[in-house]
Amino acid sequence: MSETTTLTITALQERVEAIFRKAGLNAVQAGAVARVIVAGERDACKSHGIYRIEGALRTVKAGKVKPDAVPELLLTEGSAIVKVNAQGGFANPAFELGVPALAERARKLGIAALVINDCTHFSALWPEVEALTEQGLAGIVMCPSYATVAPTGGNKPLLGTNPFAFGWPRKGTSPYVFDFATSVAARGEIELHRRAGKKLPEGWAIDADGNPTTDPEAALAGAMLPFGGHKGSAIGTMVELLAGIMIGDLTSPEVLDYLGTTTLSPFHGELIIAFSPKAFAAGRPGDPFARAEALFEAIVGQGARLPSQRRFAARASSQADGVVLTAAEIEHLDRLLALGLDSIA
Amino acid sequence: MSETTTLTITALQERVEAIFRKAGLNAVQAGAVARVIVAGERDACKSHGIYRIEGALRTVKAGKVKPDAVPELLLTEGSAIVKVNAQGGFANPAFELGVPALAERARKLGIAALVINDCTHFSALWPEVEALTEQGLAGIVMCPSYATVAPTGGNKPLLGTNPFAFGWPRKGTSPYVFDFATSVAARGEIELHRRAGKKLPEGWAIDADGNPTTDPEAALAGAMLPFGGHKGSAIGTMVELLAGIMIGDLTSPEVLDYLGTTTLSPFHGELIIAFSPKAFAAGRPGDPFARAEALFEAIVGQGARLPSQRRFAARASSQADGVVLTAAEIEHLDRLLALGLDSIA
Numbered sequence: 001m002s003e004t005t006t007l008t009i010t011a012l013q014e015r016v017e018a019i020f021r022k023a024g025l026n027a028v029q030a031g032a033v034a035r036v037i038v039a040g041e042r043d044a045c046k047s048h049g050i051y052r053i054e055g056a057l058r059t060v061k062a063g064k065v066k067p068d069a070v071p072e073l074l075l076t077e078g079s080a081i082v083k084v085n086a087q088g089g090f091a092n093p094a095f096e097l098g099v100p101a102l103a104e105r106a107r108k109l110g111i112a113a114l115v116i117n118d119c120t121h122f123s124a125l126w127p128e129v130e131a132l133t134e135q136g137l138a139g140i141v142m143c144p145s146y147a148t149v150a151p152t153g154g155n156k157p158l159l160g161t162n163p164f165a166f167g168w169p170r171k172g173t174s175p176y177v178f179d180f181a182t183s184v185a186a187r188g189e190i191e192l193h194r195r196a197g198k199k200l201p202e203g204w205a206i207d208a209d210g211n212p213t214t215d216p217e218a219a220l221a222g223a224m225l226p227f228g229g230h231k232g233s234a235i236g237t238m239v240e241l242l243a244g245i246m247i248g249d250l251t252s253p254e255v256l257d258y259l260g261t262t263t264l265s266p267f268h269g270e271l272i273i274a275f276s277p278k279a280f281a282a283g284r285p286g287d288p289f290a291r292a293e294a295l296f297e298a299i300v301g302q303g304a305r306l307p308s309q310r311r312f313a314a315r316a317s318s319q320a321d322g323v324v325l326t327a328a329e330i331e332h333l334d335r336l337l338a339l340g341l342d343s344i345a
Numbered sequence: 346m347s348e349t350t351t352l353t354i355t356a357l358q359e360r361v362e363a364i365f366r367k368a369g370l371n372a373v374q375a376g377a378v379a380r381v382i383v384a385g386e387r388d389a390c391k392s393h394g395i396y397r398i399e400g401a402l403r404t405v406k407a408g409k410v411k412p413d414a415v416p417e418l419l420l421t422e423g424s425a426i427v428k429v430n431a432q433g434g435f436a437n438p439a440f441e442l443g444v445p446a447l448a449e450r451a452r453k454l455g456i457a458a459l460v461i462n463d464c465t466h467f468s469a470l471w472p473e474v475e476a477l478t479e480q481g482l483a484g485i486v487m488c489p490s491y492a493t494v495a496p497t498g499g500n501k502p503l504l505g506t507n508p509f510a511f512g513w514p515r516k517g518t519s520p521y522v523f524d525f526a527t528s529v530a531a532r533g534e535i536e537l538h539r540r541a542g543k544k545l546p547e548g549w550a551i552d553a554d555g556n557p558t559t560d561p562e563a564a565l566a567g568a569m570l571p572f573g574g575h576k577g578s579a580i581g582t583m584v585e586l587l588a589g590i591m592i593g594d595l596t597s598p599e600v601l602d603y604l605g606t607t608t609l610s611p612f613h614g615e616l617i618i619a620f621s622p623k624a625f626a627a628g629r630p631g632d633p634f635a636r637a638e639a640l641f642e643a644i645v646g647q648g649a650r651l652p653s654q655r656r657f658a659a660r661a662s663s664q665a666d667g668v669v670l671t672a673a674e675i676e677h678l679d680r681l682l683a684l685g686l687d688s689i690a
Contacts, residue, residue, distance in 0.1 A: 080425045080454035081625060109425035111458045111618070115625065138591060140583075154649030166583045176586070178579040228573025234523040234652055237644070238485075238511045241521070245636045246483065246622045248629020253643065273456070273618070277591045280426060280460065284593020291590045298598065299582070304499030307579055 005330050006322040013038045015333055016053065022340040023057050025067040032092035036127045041323055044314030047188060048124045050329060053336055054344065056090075056122060059265040061344045065090060065120035071097045080105055080112045086119030091143075091270055094119050095128055102274050103135040110279035114272040115247045120265045121145075126179040126308065129167030132274050133175035141165045141179075143270040144244040146262045147253040149183045150223035152233035155210025157223040160252030160266075161186060162239035169277075171289055174312040176296065182236040183224045187262065190216050190224065243271035350675050351667040358383045360678055361398065367685040368402050370412040377437035381472045386668055389659030392533060393469045395674060398681055399689065401435070401467060404610040406689045410435060410465035416442045425450055425457045431464030436615055439464050440473055447619050448480040455624035459617040460592045465610045466490075471524040471653065474512030477619050478520035486510045486524075488615040489589040491607045492598040494528045495568035497578035500555025502568040505597030505611070506531060507584035514622075516634055519660075521641065523652040527581040528569045532607065535564050588616035 007015070016037050020030035033056055040048030059065045069089025075082060082101045086094035098114045105112035125141045132139035145160025165179035185204045193200050194216035205219030206212055213219055226232035244251040249269025250258060258267060281288040296306060325333075336343050352360070361382050365375035378401055385393030404410045414434025420427060427446045431439035443459045450457035470486045477484035490505025510524035529549045538545050539561035550564030551557055558564055571577035589596040594614025595603060603612060626633040641651060670678075681688050 078453070079624070080456045108423070109454065111425045111456060113456045113620075113625075117629065138587065150647070151644050151649040154644065154647035156647045158643050158647065166579070168583075168586050176582075178576075178583075180576050180579070182576075227576050230652070231523075231525050231527075231572050231577070233649075234511070234525070237521075237640070238513075238523075240640055241513050241637055242483065242620065245631075245633045245640065246620060246625045248626040248631060248633065251636070251640060253640075275458075275587065275591060279424070280458075280591045281593040284462065286590075286593060288590045288593065291596070292586055295582070295585055295590065295596060295598075298503050299496050299499065302495070302499035302501045302503065304496040304578075307575070 028093040043311035091119035106274035116270040125165035133169035138275040159236040178307040387663040388656035436464035451619035461615040470510035478514035504581040519657040
């Protein structure tokens with residue numbers, strides 16, 4: 001077994017933040033981006049952990065995200081919409097900036113929305129729905145991606161993998177959280193099959209002629225398919241409408257036109273909807289949080305799982321014992337810190 | 346070919362409304378319930394057309410809906426939540442009562458919610474999202490149902506078929522609208538297979554032991570499955586949380602406990618979220634309605650279909666030429682009108 005190093009979450013945060021500072025990100029960008037990467041690594045969600053640092057740096061190096069952006073909070077008196085302009089920076093510091101105002105309005109009005117514009121979207125949505133649940137709020141978060149998914153019945157990439165995430169707060173335990181692509185698979189999973197020389201499961205993708213394929217190369221040249229047939233296709237379309245067009249930001253085909261590649265983080269906007277269960281349930285019988293626990297018990301009681309449980313178990317372990325990295329991972333972090341953007345080919 | 350009768354939409358509305366009046370519904374209940382039934386028949390959506398009258402009457406006869414309920418609008422100054430208490434009546438008149446206030450708040454605040462409590466849910470959600478699009482608003486509507494669907498990985502009915510509907514307004518043409526069950530199939534489709542002695546497609550249902558089944562009887566004794574595996578299961582759970590628990594109304598298992606049957610219309614609440622694209626897009630480049638048209642063209646341009654198009658085509662035909670009913674259907678309506686609740690066994 002190879003040598004490993006155990007870091008506290010704080011130590012890992014410092015290390016990742018230092019890499020981004022070295023690469024030219026200002027403090028708000030580096031801190032926020034590092035936090036979501038460390039959250040991924042902490043939760044043993046390796047696909048959203050330190051593995052992602054290079055992609056973020058590649059986007060910086062390509063000039064497709066502003067490393068020194070300072071997000072701007074745009075508040076309109078008497079509106080349920082809180083807007084943050086990311087000023088061409090990453091979505092993460094913009095989200096952090098907007099959350100307090102969003103939470104305040106959701107508590108006051110019952111429902112409110114946070115719109116992030118002109119951002120480079122980075123990584124998963126679950127850190128964002130979890131940030132809402134920490135405020136005692138339920139939340140829905142969605143955003144477009146790049147055009148890689150064909151609408152059901154079509155044969156060309158148009159929709160993005162358009163993630164859709166939801167969170168519900170729970171007292172004394174981790175929240176109910178899901179976060180998934182509205183495509184059958186993530187694009188990275190197809191790439192992994194290609195590298196491993198493995199065939200894709202049926203139903204994941206079509207080739208450039210619109211025929212079903214299990215060949216990863218043909219799939220990458222063709223299009224991915226939405227999850228759940230026409231229903232997933234419709235949800236993916238809804239994400240383009242609400243979290244692209246409605247908020248005045250790019251749709252998935254527009255993102256792909258703008259970037260010309262799917263190897264950089266996408267530039268677009270994001271829609272976050274926050275609900276105050278307390279405000280909604282006011283005057284009605286029953287405590288919504290206690291009632292939700294009964295539902296979760298009924299799900300778990302019949303042998304089904306709540307989403308994100310593997311992540312939460314890993315989190316508890318990381319919080320207690322630290323995050324374990326391999327010697328190769330530590331070496332990789334050291335190299336990124338030493339070279340900054342020069343580490344990117 | 347059998348004899349048919351063509352009725353104008355107005356004439357059909359009068360006839361259906363008269364049936365409900367005869368059965369003891371007051372004017373607001375009868376008018377609103379008849380409108381959604383006639384909308385279904387007009388759109389050649391036979392499963393939600395006059396076929397549904399008996400189910401509504403059966404629910405009245407069972408005493409599970411108040412035929413003389415007068416819904417009550419509950420407005421809280423400075424809230425984005427509009428509440429309507431259906432007072433034990435059908436959801437439809439409560440929805441009609443709440444829409445003007447919902448639209449006004451959504452326009453002013455950007456996003457707003459309508460909560461319907463203590464209602465008997467009746468029929469499809471698309472008439473409701475369409476009512477929002479007629480106001481220039483986008484909308485999401487969801488509600489629980491009865492416990493008939495097992496969460497993914499489970500083996501017992503717990504979630505409902507929990508419909509999820511969305512609408513986006515289009516200028517000069519029918520809106521973009523979808524409305525689907527978050528189960529693979531609707532319960533009625535399994536019942537239709539049973540009556541026809543046909544096997545179910547794979548993946549629709551499990552038997553009482555949790556094993557996959559294609560036998561409709563075994564499926565009805567077991568559980569239906571969510572669409573799209575764990576993702577659809579998660580969305581179905583979200584519907585229970587937001588549109589059942591959060592709004593202080595019954596969840597799908599609670600509805601089934603309360604009714605003791607799936608043959609009556611479910612008693613619970615409903616959540617409607619309205620978005621003002623104009624408010625969200627304010628200050629951003631591009632007209633959201635024009636940009637949405639480009640997305641729809643790209644979908645249709647590659648041979649994919651927009652949802653609800655068959656309904657809209659039928660609607661155009663009904664509006665131009667009237668609604669065509671068979672002699673048996675006319676006879677059925679006459680019988681329901683003559684007998685009122687006595688027509689229900």
